[in-house]
Amino acid sequence: xxxxxxxxxxxxxxxxxxxxxxxxxxxxxxxxxxxxxxxxxxxxxxxxxxxxxxxxxxxxxxxxxxxxxxxxxxxxxxxxxxxxxxxxxxxxxxxxxxxxxxxxxxxxxxxxxxxxxxxxxxxxxxx
Amino acid sequence: xxxxxxxxxxxxxxxxxxxxxxxxxxxxxxxxxxxxxxxxxxxxxxxxxxxxxxxxxxxxxxxxxxxxxxxxxxxxxxxxxxxxxxxxxxxxxxxxxxxxxxxxxxxxxxxxx
Numbered sequence: 001x002x003x004x005x006x007x008x009x010x011x012x013x014x015x016x017x018x019x020x021x022x023x024x025x026x027x028x029x030x031x032x033x034x035x036x037x038x039x040x041x042x043x044x045x046x047x048x049x050x051x052x053x054x055x056x057x058x059x060x061x062x063x064x065x066x067x068x069x070x071x072x073x074x075x076x077x078x079x080x081x082x083x084x085x086x087x088x089x090x091x092x093x094x095x096x097x098x099x100x101x102x103x104x105x106x107x108x109x110x111x112x113x114x115x116x117x118x119x120x121x122x123x124x125x126x127x
Numbered sequence: 128x129x130x131x132x133x134x135x136x137x138x139x140x141x142x143x144x145x146x147x148x149x150x151x152x153x154x155x156x157x158x159x160x161x162x163x164x165x166x167x168x169x170x171x172x173x174x175x176x177x178x179x180x181x182x183x184x185x186x187x188x189x190x191x192x193x194x195x196x197x198x199x200x201x202x203x204x205x206x207x208x209x210x211x212x213x214x215x216x217x218x219x220x221x222x223x224x225x226x227x228x229x230x231x232x233x234x235x236x237x238x239x240x
Contacts, residue, residue: 009212011212014210024206024210027202027205027206027210028206030198030199030201030202030203030206031199031203033147033151033195033198033199033202034195034196034199034200034203034227036147036151036154036155036159036195037151037191037192037195037196037199037231038231039154039155039158039159040151040154040158040188040191040192041192041231041234041235041238043158044179044188044235044238044239045238047172047175047176047179048176048179048238048239050172052169052172052175056162056163056169059158059159059162059163060163064159064163065159065160065163065164067159068155068159068160068163069159069160071155071159072152072155072156072159072160075147075148075151075152075155076152078144078147078148078151079147079148079149079151079152082144082145082147082148083145083148086145089141108148111149112148112149112152115149115150115153116149116152116153119150119153119154119157120153120157122178122184123157123170123175123178124157124167124170126174
């Protein structure tokens with residue numbers, strides 16, 4: 001009986017070099033992106049259902065704060081890497097002049113800062 | 128040439144990646160870290176209710192939820208397959224991931240309509 005040759009799978013390939021590890025960490029930020037959306041939906045349900053105090057009590061539990069600190073780190077890591085990636089995905093040319101990567105990245109990070117400030121203002125302002 | 132939905136899935140992925148980058152860190156920082164730690168006060172339920180009552184805010188929230196979930200679903204699909212070596216189950220994994228994203232969008236829509 002002949003059996004097709006299958007090379008052995010390296011189960012720890014992501015731990016072999018620093019760049020592989022960073023790549024996998026970046027990919028795993030997606031789990032926390034999903035968590036951040038779920039957390040936002042829970043907040044939304046609490047606001048619309050009149051159960052904001054219960055939500056605040058849940059959010060204040062130590063394990064929940066720990067989870068959200070990790071989620072904050074992951075979403076920030078996602079933001080930095082994803083916004084820096086833009087010039088690789090899109091080449092912008094103005095009259096033949098290629099807009100340099102740092103300008104596109106700078107624009108992206110400025111947009112990030114502006115959106116963050118707007119959201120913080122809308123949430124925290126006292127009417 | 129066979130038509131595949133892949134380009135549209137990648138478009139949703141990158142759109143969601145940008146939206147997630149712009150919006151999610153500040154939301155997690157405020158509601159997940161600063162308010163629970165008491166660094167800033169929780170807004171009143173009335174203030175947040177009025178904010179969410181705005182039609183523009185509702186539409187933006189729905190778009191953010193749907194795009195971010197598609198971004199996460201797309202990445203989780205390929206990362207789980209590469210990390211765990213389960214690429215042969217791609218059809219099932221794809222249905223689970225995108226199905227989860229669609230379910231989240233439906234939950235958001237039913238909450239706000």
